[in-house]
Amino acid sequence: MVAVFDKPWEEVLKRLKEEFEYTDEKRYEGDEGNKEWFKFYDTRGFRLVEVGDIDYGMKTTREWGGRLIALASVEMYSRGSITLIQIEVWTSGFDFVQSSELMKFLKKLARTGAVLICGYVYGHEKLRDVFGDYNQFLLYERLAEIVRRKRLEVLPSDLTVIREDILGLEDGLYELVGEPGLYVFVRDLGVEGYKVLLTVGEGLLDDDLYREVLEYGDWFSSKITSLVFKPIGRKVENEPLLKRAEEFFQAQVGEYGR
Template identity: 50%
Template structure:
């Protein structure tokens, strides 16, 4: 196994010493990069932070460690900047900082001991994350008071699922781009979800999942007055050019001032091969559900480059809602934009697509 984590004592055995006196061992590619005494709680939180950094960024670390009030928590958050994370894994004899950097689907790991360079190793992000989570779950098994740390492990898992990060071989990259389809409705959210359920097989998730997501959003962004009212999934089969299908979408429903915005997400790797006629059927169903404006973007978009003051998706959502309220679309928000005729006249430079009956299969161009 490319990555191994070992601690010589269990949490129960360390209870009397309040976590003092453990030895942590971390091996990468068969080489020991950490083998020193540590405070076990700080070591576990540092491992959680490295996993969070590996699958996402420094910005997500406070979300995962939000209830970690010990000194090590703020030190970890302070030491993640400029595309690198430095953690000490709670070590004290000697102090052994380790620096993590991301290089595509790989982690570059540099180990030091009392300021002296020990070594550098490169490992796949997927392998590191898989080993770390397996170690954390095994380490916490059977302990009486591991609720706080367990909740952080769950937070990391939720983040991994949200980012569609695969811990196992899938024949491609573990970290794929996510594509978002955003639809704005000029109706209350309850009415919108009722109509959405007629067009798609829609299922709402449990209330606690919605609560966790709302807390996450409040941490990441200024939500600009949007209220996350429902989290769920929609099933609708779309055929692709690769003789496969896309049939599952995550759906988040937001409400603001009696308006509704629905965010639909799926993996770009599958979405990019959807046949044009299939895509049009999908978008037409959203229009039948009452959408007046539909656009899309990918998760690697920097909203500041799109003209917004912050890299915040809620600024785009606010602009879309205000556009619908104003009744006039002056700028196309994405490469593919679907609007009701009242928002954008044909005289504004667009052409209405008319199917040519002599063509058996037509392409849709925008």
């Protein structure tokens, strides 16, 4: 998971410690961090300034034993006026984390002042497909540009959190350009000034498929790490799908969807 801020890294670190139980592991001066971690990488101007851990429990689904994933590692990067943090959950990533638990985490992260929150899988072929290379710093660069320009025109991942002024779209359904039958569902996150974007398909209108979908409470854990980077198109009027999308969202996150 990646969160992008339009604040200096020192301020972001302070806010992170206020919202989470955060432990510093190592602070880097100058390009020490890049030399230690990314000697053979083109970091696109990003400088590693801090690594640490967040101690925050998230429950998994029954299929994964209902266990608690408690620790996540944090890498903090700085480039100009942009700060970016990468959060990697230990053991299995975000796999099988309950959608309601993930939503609580995203809300807390939004309260730290993140402008944009999305995700990806390290080394996944989708990085290469979108950016022509497996280098995750190409993704970071694109996300930083979105925040710098204060305009979101593409959907970064299947589940994305964005500050409302960057999005500039009202709630509803929008075309996902180049993906027939898929749409972007936009609604309030439940944190003032923030929206959540979620890909939904026309398959939700199939009652049998919809009932099958509702049997699983961890859909969002896979959507947050699924890169998309397709343009968001025009708003569409499809009341049955819009209603079903809202029902699906609420079924996944429960009280944390308000």
